[in-house]
Amino acid sequence: MKNEALNAAKAAFAIEAEEITRAREVMDWDAFAKAVEVLAKAERIGTAGCGHSGICCTHFAHSLCCIERPARFVSPAEAVHGAMGFIQKGDVMVLASRGGKTAELIPIMNIAKTKGATVISVTEKMDSPLAQGADIVLPMRVEKETDKYNAQSTSSFVALASVFDALQTALIEETGYVNEQFALIHPGGAVGERLNKK
Numbered sequence: 001m002k003n004e005a006l007n008a009a010k011a012a013f014a015i016e017a018e019e020i021t022r023a024r025e026v027m028d029w030d031a032f033a034k035a036v037e038v039l040a041k042a043e044r045i046g047t048a049g050c051g052h053s054g055i056c057c058t059h060f061a062h063s064l065c066c067i068e069r070p071a072r073f074v075s076p077a078e079a080v081h082g083a084m085g086f087i088q089k090g091d092v093m094v095l096a097s098r099g100g101k102t103a104e105l106i107p108i109m110n111i112a113k114t115k116g117a118t119v120i121s122v123t124e125k126m127d128s129p130l131a132q133g134a135d136i137v138l139p140m141r142v143e144k145e146t147d148k149y150n151a152q153s154t155s156s157f158v159a160l161a162s163v164f165d166a167l168q169t170a171l172i173e174e175t176g177y178v179n180e181q182f183a184l185i186h187p188g189g190a191v192g193e194r195l196n197k198k
Contacts, residue, residue: 012146012154019142019155020162026141027163035136035167038118039064040174042092045071046117048079048108049096052153053160057096060164066186067168067177076104084108089116097121098142098156100128109133122163138163 039045045064047057057073064071074083074093087093093112095105100123109130112119121134124141131137140163146154171177183195 008146008148015144015146016155016158019144019159022143023140023159023162024166026139027166028137028139031136031138032166032170035120035138036170036174038092038120038136039069039167040171042090042118043070044086044088044091045069045094046074046084046087046091046112047071047094047096048074048076048105050076050102050104052157053096053098053102056157056160056164057094059161060094060168063164063168064171066182067172067175068181069171069175074108076102076108079104079108079111084111084115087112087115087117091115091117092120093117094120094122095130095134096123096160097128097130098124098140098160100125100130102130105130106133122160 045061047061048054049057054073054076061071061073072086074086093108095109097105100121106129109119113133118136119134120136120138121130122138122140123131124139125131126137126139140159142156142159144150144155145152179195186192187196
């Protein structure tokens with residue numbers, strides 16, 4: 001391995017740690033509290049994003065299911081071909097877009113709002129369509145990706161994931177979720193073995 005490659009790899013850890021700290025510092029905690037309240041009460045939760053944001057939204061939907069908040073990732077491609085039938089009045093739709101103007105997400109937001117669902121957007125741009133149209137906006141800001149070109153979605157992915165992880169962590173407390181519930185739905189793997197050990 002080249003020295004430059006090793007140094008870049010080591011720096012990546014420091015860069016991402018800084019961006020996670022920034023995610024906490026820029027958070028609107030009043031908006032965060034509102035997001036937790038509606039997520040705790042929702043019968044169904046949809047998540048949507050494109051690219052790395054979409055992958056992070058898929059992870060968030062799974063994390064919500066792990067604490068018995070029924071959720072699914074709604075593919076932006078499928079959303080406008082009937083998949084938004086999943087979302088009903090009183091549900092929550094979570095949209096993630098760093099720039100807040102991802103074209104594929106605008107119809108999803110409009111459908112969700114027309115159906116009476118609460119829209120939560122996570123974005124850097126408070127003047128963007130997804131921020132302006134959402135009921136609740138969770139701000140994020142990323143100043144540096146880990147690659148030298150500042151182009152790959154690395155730090156921004158980790159920052160978004162940290163926002164979602166914080167929401168899940170808060171929801172565990174808000175809903176009174178207990179480990180015995182997780183043991184029932186997670187019997188597989190080493191975690192399941194530990195949780196279900198008699």
